[in-house]
Structures are given as structure tokens and as C-alpha cells.
Amino acid sequence: xxxxxxxxxxxxxxxxxxxxxxxxxxxxxxxxxxxxxxxxxxxxxxxxxxxxxxxxxxxxxxxxxxxxxxxxxxxxxxxxxxxxxxxxxxxxxxxxxxxxxxxxxxxxxxxxxxxxxxxxxxxxxxxxxxxxxxxxxxxxxxxxxxxxxxxxxxxxxxxxxxxxxxxxxxxxxxxxxxxxxxxxxxxxxxxxxxxxxxxxxxxxxxxxxxxxxxxxxxxxxxxxxxx
Numbered sequence: 001x002x003x004x005x006x007x008x009x010x011x012x013x014x015x016x017x018x019x020x021x022x023x024x025x026x027x028x029x030x031x032x033x034x035x036x037x038x039x040x041x042x043x044x045x046x047x048x049x050x051x052x053x054x055x056x057x058x059x060x061x062x063x064x065x066x067x068x069x070x071x072x073x074x075x076x077x078x079x080x081x082x083x084x085x086x087x088x089x090x091x092x093x094x095x096x097x098x099x100x101x102x103x104x105x106x107x108x109x110x111x112x113x114x115x116x117x118x119x120x121x122x123x124x125x126x127x128x129x130x131x132x133x134x135x136x137x138x139x140x141x142x143x144x145x146x147x148x149x150x151x152x153x154x155x156x157x158x159x160x161x162x163x164x165x166x167x168x169x170x171x172x173x174x175x176x177x178x179x180x181x182x183x184x185x186x187x188x189x190x191x192x193x194x195x196x197x198x199x200x201x202x203x204x205x206x207x208x209x210x211x212x213x214x215x216x217x218x219x220x221x222x223x224x225x226x227x
Contacts, residue, residue: 005055007188008106008114008136009181011040012122013063017077028061029071035175036117043182044071047189054188055112062122067097068106082121094125104132111136113196115184117177120146128153137198141177157198169208183210 014034018026029041047057059071065078082090094100103126107114114136118126123146134155140147147158161180166173169180187194190211197203 003056004110004112006058006111007055007185008058008060008109008111009040009044009117010060010062010068010103010106010114011037011117011178011181012119013061013065013081015079015081015083023076025074025076027071028063028069028073028075029059031075031077032061035172036178039171039175039178040117040181041178043185046182047185050189053192054185054194055192057185060106062099062103062118062125063097064093064125067099068102082125083119085121087124090121090124091127094127099125100127100129103128107132107134107136107138109135114138115181116140116142117181118142118146119177120149123150128156137196139196139198139203141180157200159200159203165204168204180204180207183207186210 014032014037016033017031018033029044044057044059047054061069061071063069063075063080064082065080066075069075082094085093114134116123116126116138118140120143123140123142128151130151130153132153134153136155138156140150140156140158141161142158144160144162147160150156150158161173161176163173166176169176171179184196184207187206187210188196197206
């Protein structure tokens with residue numbers, strides 16, 4: 001697959017760590033144990049097992065402790081989160097970690113699709129600006145308030161999620177962004193050439209019909225059946 005056919009997923013770190021208290025580094029994708037990350041990794045593992053047929057998957061994590069890190073980058077456990085941080089402090093920390101520059105660089109690359117799984121504080125850390133030129137259609141799964149604050153950019157599609165969506169998909173609101181990304185990957189694993197809807201209603205209906213998939217379990221993640 002050419003890089004122009006790749007799929008980027010940028011997710012947020014979680015306060016819950018799978019290796020809390022350990023000083024040994026693990027891969028970034030194995031460090032987090034929050035519900036959003038666990039749901040996301042179900043889809044990631046299934047997509048990898050299928051051979052990434054819809055395009056090479058690039059998983060990145062926006063970490064409040066380390067900046068933007070690749071899923072296969074070794075990390076030690078840490079205690080830091082952007083959630084609840086005062087805006088000025090949040091932006092200073094994000095700038096010190098190079099978050100806005102890293103996010104802009106990722107989103108400017110030519111791809112098939114980019115998907116952001118970021119709540120309000122993590123979107124604030126990313127600091128998406130009106131001058132960014134997106135290299136791919138970019139879906140942003142986030143809250144209604146955060147979605148309303150996003151800049152108007154060609155190719156940027158806010159997908160605002162609320163409790164009604166969580167009930168519809170039988171998933172807690174905290175985990176919903178990860179669940180939707182997992183379903184998206186499952187759809188592409190089964191129908192690699194499918195056109196991914198970018199309009200909110202059509203996309204959620206498409207993801208609601210995602211097929212089930214069973215993948216190999218690992219000690220880091222509950223890789224059970226999706227749906």
C-alpha cells in the first residue's frame with residue numbers, strides 16, 4: 001500500500017495505565033487501559049489480523065506526558081492528563097511537548113483517511129488552526145461543544161457524540177469514540193474498498209452495521225468480540 005492509501009488514527013492517552021507502578025517501558029499501545037483505548041484496540045487488532053486491507057494503519061497517541069507518540073514507541077508509565085487542566089496551563093504544556101506541530105504534521109500528510117478520537121481538552125492541546133492544510137478527509141469524534149469550536153477547514157468533519165449515540169450503540173459515552181473507530185476498522189477489514197461516509201448521520205448508520213470480529217486475546221487488552 002502507498003502512504004497515500006494509509007489510515008491515521010490519533011487517540012488520546014488515558015489516566016488508567018495497564019502497567020501502573022512498573023518502571024519498565026512497554027509499547028505505547030499496551031500502556032493504556034482506559035475504556036476508549038481498550039475498545040479501539042479491539043478494532044486495531046482485528047484490522048491487523050486481516051492484513052490491513054483498507055490501507056496501512058498508523059496509530060498515534062496524544063499523550064499528556066510525552067506528546068504525540070507512535071503506537072510502537074516504548075514508554076514508561078506516567079501520571080499526567082490534559083483533562084481538567086486550566087486552558088493556559090494546558091496550552092503551555094502542549095506547546096512544550098510539541099503537540100500542535102506534531103498534530104499538524106500528521107494531518108498534512110496525504111492519506112486515505114484520518115480519524116481523531118479527542119475530547120475537548122485534548123483537541124485544545126492539538127490546537128487545530130484555520131491555516132492547516134489537511135492531506136485527507138479527517139473525521140473528528142468528539143463532544144458537541146468541542147466540535148462546535150473546531151475551525152472550518154476543507155476536509156474536516158466533526159462528528160459530535162452524545163448520550164443518545166451511546167445508548168444507540170450500547171456503549172458508555174467515555175468509550176464511544178474508541179468503539180466507533182473499532183467499528184470503522186472492522187468495516188474496512190471486511191470491505192476494504194468501501195467509501196467511508198463523512199456526514200454524521202450516514203457515518204453512524206454505517207458504523208452501527210459493522211460486522212462482528214473475534215481476534216486473539218492478549219494480556220494487555222480485552223480483545224473480545226466487538227458489538
